[in-house]
Amino acid sequence: MxxxxxxxxxxxxxxxxxxxxxxxxxxxxxxxxxxxxxxxxxxxxxxxxxxxxxxxxxxxxxxxxxxxxxxxxxxxxxxxxxxxxxxxxxxxxxxxxxxxxxxxxxxxxxxxxxxxxxxxxxxxxxxxxxxxxxxxxxxxxxxxxxxxxxxxxxxxxxxxxxxxxxxxxxxxxxxxxxxxxxxxxxxxxxxxxxxxxxxxxxxxxxxxxxxxxxxxxxxxxADYGQRAIKVQYEGDARFVAGLPNVASCRDSGRELEIELADLSKREQLLRDLLGRVVVSGFQVSEPSLQNIFIRKVQEGAGA
Amino acid sequence: MNKILAVIKKEYKVIVKKKSFIIMTVLTPVLMAAMMFVPVLLMKVGRTDKTIAVADYAGGYIDALNARPAKPKEAKKKGIDLNAADQQQAMQQGGRITFQPVPLAGRDAAALVKEYEQKVLRKEVDGLLLIPADVKAKRQLAYYSTSVSDFATLKFIESTLRTAISKQLLLERSIDPAVVDEATREVDMETFKVKKEGTTKSDSGMDYMMSLFMIVILFMILINYGQMIMRGVLEEKTSRISELLIASARPAHIFYGKLLGIGLAGLTQVAIWIVLAGLLVTRFSGSIDAGILSFLTPEIALYFVVFFVLGFFVYAIPYAFIGAAVNTDQEAQQFAGVLSVLIIVPYILGISAIQNPNSALTVGASLFPLFSPILMFMRITTAIPPLWQILAAIGLCLLTIWGLAWLGAKIFRVGMLMYGKKPTLGEMLRWVRYK
Missing domain, CATH: 3.40.50.300 (P-loop containing nucleotide triphosphate hydrolases)
Structure with missing residues (x-):
């Protein structure tokens, strides 16, 4: 068999x-x-x-x-x-x-x-x-x-x-x-x-x-590491993609999935967010399959 | 094998449970029965036992009326036309008629008529026959009744009296009674001749009607079952059941199971009709037109089944092609229309086939597999063709079916999974080569 x-x-x-x-x-x-x-x-x-x-x-x-x-x-x-x-x-x-x-x-x-x-x-x-x-x-x-x-x-x-x-x-x-x-x-x-x-x-x-x-x-x-940060928020978060150290940002309206070039500087990200949007959650997490997929496709297109 | 059986079972059950199937199964024998009984029934309409009063001023004729002539032996012969001139036969099949002498007692005809007009209206008698004293010279009778359209009765009276008068005239001229009998018998012979001619004619008319009737049924069920397959295949295709089917069993098996299941449903219907027809014919043989009786033989029933089965496969497979090749009902109907024309051709050819059942065109066309199921059957119902021709037609049909079934399984396989665009004929041919 x-x-x-x-x-x-x-x-x-x-x-x-x-x-x-x-x-x-x-x-x-x-x-x-x-x-x-x-x-x-x-x-x-x-x-x-x-x-x-x-x-x-x-x-x-x-x-x-x-x-x-x-x-x-x-x-x-x-x-x-x-x-x-x-x-x-x-x-x-x-x-x-x-x-x-x-x-x-x-x-x-x-x-x-x-x-x-x-x-x-x-x-x-x-x-x-x-x-x-x-x-x-x-x-x-x-x-x-x-x-x-x-x-x-x-x-x-x-x-x-x-x-x-x-x-x-x-x-x-x-x-x-x-x-x-x-x-x-x-x-x-x-x-x-x-x-x-x-x-x-x-x-x-x-x-x-x-x-x-x-x-x-x-x-x-595991391959895609623990680089993703999920942020639950209210407000206008369009500015996030332009922040330094942000490699990619996926905005679902009430949740951001952000990948940082350097994960150790995540507190800086939180500081940048506070004051401009209302943050109700902030956690380091695994990247979603959705995000991995999008990245893979973009890599493929870039290559 | 079990999968073919599963498909057969499912297709068969779905069709047999359909309302249209049940209605058709019941309605067709009703039509059949109507064809058998209506001619006889029509004749019987309003016919019961009758009493006709006879005012016999001439004298002696009432005896001739009541002494009904002996039945000619040929009455039992096949194909007697009940509406034609055999009055005695027709009348015996009708009610019994009693001729009742009217006591004349010196009353004159006018008074008698007046009295009997009332009696007729009160239905005490059905009619009054007035035989004037000078009937021999003037040959004039009078009949009074509410219904003077009882053709058979009137003919009977007329002819009986004509014979009686002839007899009397001859006897009056001192002719040997034996010769007189001989002479009147000759008159009978003459009637017999005329009748025989009429019989032959009406018989072929009945054959023609029955043959047409059966061919219309054959034609109808072939188209009906063909379209049923077409719609079934199309449904599987448009609803994408085909994917599930092909993911479960070999496409050819599904195709054959479908053909066999629907074919068996058709055969069931035909079998029910034949059994019912058989019951009707044997149970009511007395009251069925003899022409029909001689037409509906077991051989005809057998050939009907054989050519239904052959025709079913010859036409159903192309119908299945259509269902597999197209994508919408409208497209299917267009193609089906073309196919129906192809089925009508033998039907039209058949009309000339009845007149010239052995012409080269008829023989040739009735061997052509696309035409033979209808045309050969039509020939069989009118004039039995040589056995070799029947067997050749059956053999050619079987070969065609074998080829079509092989082709059909392939087209089914590919067509069922081709969505969207209408395939061209060239593409369909390429499907055949598709593995």
């Missing part, structure tokens, strides 16, 4: 002359959660589609669960496509059974596990409703159930949190963590890096089809 749940080697895909995926390689050890991060259009979905054999790569190799993707391997994967879709006229339970059967599951087992998951997602009582009768949020939940119903060894989730309300985002996150505890490997993409920060073991950052960074979350953060 291979240690890697997934291994991509030099994956390339062109669409109409435009390179969507440019020599991407990474591997995911079994039992880990990997976040595939990057802005919209970075090539995350294309990469996932190639993993699922929905589109063929122009070059490169993919190994899933230690072998090239085959019919029987597909049965061990749960895939949540970026664009959700279910049969509108099919009833909820029939939908679950159909897709579970396509994954090689027996109808009776699918029904039983389907009931359990529907209950978990507060969709019990909707078994005999048609999919078109569900609200958009409910359909999203149903789609997630379809993905995990056959208890896959590998979950490939394209933007799993999109379209969900905060409660259900928590629920999906819980189920992902639970699955990992049971040994499931999870790869998920998101452009919302704040979510990724809280769940992933390792990450791959993609920008314009290229991998800009990968590694374990802790290692990535």
């Amino acid at each position: 291979s240690e890697m749940a997934l291994a991509l080697q030099d994956l390339v895909k062109d669409f109409d002359g435009k390179r969507a995926v440019d020599h991407i390689s990474f591997a995911v050890p079994r039992g880990e959660i990997l976040g595939l991060l990057g802005p919209n259009g970075a090539g995350k979905s294309t990469t996932m589609r190639m993993i699922m054999d929905i589109i063929a790569p122009d070059a490169g190799t993919i190994e899933v669960l230690g072998q090239p993707l085959s019919e029987s391997v597909k049965d061990r994967i749960g895939f949540l496509p970026e664009e959700r879709g279910l049969y509108r006229k099919l009833k909820v339970m029939d939908t679950l059974i159909f897709f579970a059967e396509l994954k090689g599951m027996k109808p009776a087992a699918a029904r039983e596990r389907g009931r359990m998951l529907l209950k978990r997602f507060q969709l019990d009582g909707y078994e005999e409703k048609k999919v078109e009768e569900l609200s958009k949020g409910m359909a999203q939940k149903l789609q997630f159930i379809v993905t995990v119903l056959h208890d896959p060894e590998l979950l490939i989730l394209d933007e799993p949190f999109s379209g969900l309300d905060p409660l259900n985002i928590e629920l999906v996150k819980d189920i992902m963590l639970e699955s990992r505890r049971q040994g499931t490997t999870i790869i998920y993409s998101t452009h919302l890096m704040e979510y990724a920060e809280k769940t992933v073991d390792s990450l791959v950052m993609i920008h314009q089809g290229r991998k800009v960074l990968d590694g374990a979350l802790a290692a990535v953060k």
